[in-house]
Amino acid sequence: MSELEFVLPEEIEKRSFEIISRELKDRNILLKKEQEMVIKRVIHTSADFEYADTMTFSANAVDKAKALVRNGAHIVTDTNMALAGINKKILEGFGGEAHCFMAEERTAKLAKENNTTRAAVSMELAAEIGKPLIFAIGNAPTALVRLYEMIETKTLIPDFIIGVPVGFVNVVPAKELIMSTEVPHIVNRGRKGGSNVAAAICNAILYELVR
Amino acid sequence: MSELEFVLPEEIEKRSFEIISRELKDRNILLKKEQEMVIKRVIHTSADFEYADTMTFSANAVDKAKALVRNGAHIVTDTNMALAGINKKILEGFGGEAHCFMAEERTAKLAKENNTTRAAVSMELAAEIGKPLIFAIGNAPTALVRLYEMIETKTLIPDFIIGVPVGFVNVVPAKELIMSTEVPHIVNRGRKGGSNVAAAICNAILYELVR
Numbered sequence: 001m002s003e004l005e006f007v008l009p010e011e012i013e014k015r016s017f018e019i020i021s022r023e024l025k026d027r028n029i030l031l032k033k034e035q036e037m038v039i040k041r042v043i044h045t046s047a048d049f050e051y052a053d054t055m056t057f058s059a060n061a062v063d064k065a066k067a068l069v070r071n072g073a074h075i076v077t078d079t080n081m082a083l084a085g086i087n088k089k090i091l092e093g094f095g096g097e098a099h100c101f102m103a104e105e106r107t108a109k110l111a112k113e114n115n116t117t118r119a120a121v122s123m124e125l126a127a128e129i130g131k132p133l134i135f136a137i138g139n140a141p142t143a144l145v146r147l148y149e150m151i152e153t154k155t156l157i158p159d160f161i162i163g164v165p166v167g168f169v170n171v172v173p174a175k176e177l178i179m180s181t182e183v184p185h186i187v188n189r190g191r192k193g194g195s196n197v198a199a200a201i202c203n204a205i206l207y208e209l210v211r
Numbered sequence: 212m213s214e215l216e217f218v219l220p221e222e223i224e225k226r227s228f229e230i231i232s233r234e235l236k237d238r239n240i241l242l243k244k245e246q247e248m249v250i251k252r253v254i255h256t257s258a259d260f261e262y263a264d265t266m267t268f269s270a271n272a273v274d275k276a277k278a279l280v281r282n283g284a285h286i287v288t289d290t291n292m293a294l295a296g297i298n299k300k301i302l303e304g305f306g307g308e309a310h311c312f313m314a315e316e317r318t319a320k321l322a323k324e325n326n327t328t329r330a331a332v333s334m335e336l337a338a339e340i341g342k343p344l345i346f347a348i349g350n351a352p353t354a355l356v357r358l359y360e361m362i363e364t365k366t367l368i369p370d371f372i373i374g375v376p377v378g379f380v381n382v383v384p385a386k387e388l389i390m391s392t393e394v395p396h397i398v399n400r401g402r403k404g405g406s407n408v409a410a411a412i413c414n415a416i417l418y419e420l421v422r
Contacts, residue, residue, distance in 0.1 A: 002384035004356065009328045012353075012380050019379040047377050047402035048259065081407065084295040117220045145215065166258050168230040169223050173213035191258035196292065196407045 016044055024052060034062045038186065041204035045196050054189045056179060064184045065134060065160050065205045069094050073132040073159060075202060077195075078102060078119045078143045082136055085199025090206040101125045120146035127156040136162040138198030141174035148177040161185040162201050164193030227255055235263060245273045249397065252415035256407050265400045267390060275395045276345060276371050276416045280305050284343040284370060286413055288406075289313060289330045289354045293347055296410025301417040309413075312336045331357035338367040347373040349409030352385035359388040372396040373412050375404030 007015050020040050024031065029052045031039050042051045072095035077083050083100040091098055101107050101122040110121045119140030126133060127150070135158050137143045144163050150156040163178045163185055165171050175187045186201055218226050231251050235242065240263045242250050253262045283306035288294050294311040302309055312318050312333040321332045330351030337344060338361070346369050348354045355374050361367040374389045374396055376382050386398045397412055 002387055004381050004384045004388075007380055009322070009326070009353070012328075016379040044379075045377065045405065047379065047382075047404075080295040081292045081410065084291040085406070111220070115220070117223075142220070166256065168227040168255075168258065169218055170215050171258075173215045176213055177215075193258075194256065194405075194407050195296070196405050199292065 013044075020044060023049065027052075029053075032057075034060065037208055038062055038201055038204040041200045041207075042188075042197055045200040046192075046194075048192070050192065051188060051197075054192065056185075056187045056189050058179075058184045058186075061160075061184050061186050062205065062208070065162075065186070066209055068132055068134055068159050069096060069205060069209060071132060072096050073134050074099060074129055075134045075136055076100070076122070076126040076129070077136045077138065077198060078122060078165075079139045079195040079198075081195035082138045082198040082202075085196060086136070086202045087206050090210055091202075094209070096131075099126065099129065116146075117142040119143035123147050123150065123156075132159045134158075134160040134162065134202075136198040136202050137165055138193060138195035139165050139167075141165045141167065141170040144174040144178050145170070148174075148181065151181050151183060158183055161187070162198055163187040164197045164201065166193040166197075167191060224255075231255060234260065238263075240264075243268075245271065248419055249273055249412055249415040252411045252418075253399075253408055256411040257403075257405075259403070261403065262399060262408075265403065267396075267398045267400050269390075269395045269397075272371075272395050272397050273416065273419070276373075276397070277420055279343055279345055279370050280307060280416060280420060282343060283307050284345050285310060285340055286345045286347055287311070287333070287337040287340070288347045288349065288409060289333060289376075290350045290406040290409075292406035293349045293409040293413075296407060297347070297413045298417050301421055302413075305420070307342075310337065310340065327357075328353040330354035334358050334361065334367075343370045345369075345371040345373065345413075347375075347409040347413050349375050349404060349406035350377065352376045352378065352381040355385040355389050356381070359385075359392065362392050362394060369394055372398070373409055374398040375408045375412065377404040377408075378402060 075098045077100045086098045107118045107121050111118045120142045123146040285307050286309045288311045297309045318329045318332050322329045331353045334357040
């Protein structure tokens with residue numbers, strides 16, 4: 001049986017990141033300085049080193065996301081799980097707010113009327129916030145497809161997209177659509193991702209701003 | 212570029228599970244009937260087929276968990292993300308409730324006083340609920356260690372443990388401790404897991420009860 005190690009509660013995260021750093025080195029993976037804390041936090045939340053290969057960043061993505069938060073950007077997610085995971089206290093300290101419209105009654109109603117998903121409707125509702133917007137999509141590829149359509153038709157130009165839905169139906173092409181745009185983004189290529197990954201990326205950016 | 216496939220919103224999940232079933236077959240992985248929907252839903256939430264090898268079930272675990280929910284068991288989680296992800300509507304239909312004590316003020320206070328984690332304190336607070344309890348642990352190995360200590364000292368015998376914390380410090384041995392007990396459990400061996408996985412397991416059990 002493996003042995004329990006005595007680690008003080010406040011030291012657990014630090015120790016985890018030391019292990020992640022060492023194992024990345026063992027695998028000869030060298031991360032770009034700007035992206036390092038985002039990728040490490042995603043590995044921390046998933047125990048999956050594959051993310052070191054698949055996480056894709058547009059130019060200066062992390063610096064741009066940090067600047068947006070600093071200027072009071074709001075975050076819009078497609079799941080209440082991601083919303084629960086985001087450190088709203090730090091975000092609110094910069095004047096931002098986190099939103100998820102998925103569980104609202106009007107969202108379900110509009111989705112039914114338009115034969116679309118609640119996630120796609122949520123993107124349209126987000127346009128009404130009237131603030132700089134970071135979209136953090138951890139579940140629904142249809143949210144990314146709708147964002148792409150809105151970008152193409154210039155209905156809404158998101159300031160930033162974190163595109164990490166997980167799954168088997170349309171997840172891969174939806175991510176490719178976002179990567180083909182000019183919108184600053186962090187996308188995880190392939191099937192993997194999730195609400196936990198979306199929240200981890202948001203938090204990595206938020207923690208960088210207060211450390 | 213990959214092609215988007217047209218799938219009706221209500222068909223997306225069904226189509227995802229068909230792909231998962233086909234790929235499990237391609238990998239020559241045959242799941243036990245009782246465990247099938249739990250493992251498939253975890254793969255659905257993670258896009259990670261490794262779970263088919265590492266998910267560990269005590270004897271008749273899924274049937275036991277279903278019986279507990281049917282009899283009004285409550286679910287206690289160690290993160291608000293897992294709490295957000297659990298289908299509380301179905302759970303409440305059977306008379307149960309879902310709880311997470313992590314963000315409560317008394318939890319932080321007690322953790323500080325006792326130099327332990329909020330997750331460990333949360334396990335102690337759960338003992339006061341006075342209902343059959345399913346613990347769904349997706350984040351904190353210290354929660355599993357505390358549960359193990361409580362089982363050993365007969366302070367609290369959980370009715371069921373879903374033990375799927377993710378991470379690098381004490382996650383592996385904490386899971387082994389739970390697997391060494393007589394308490395019915397579903398545990399993911401190794402480092403992987405997470406709040407999303409904990410919620411997916413709870414939901415697989417809940418959905419089985421209403422389909």
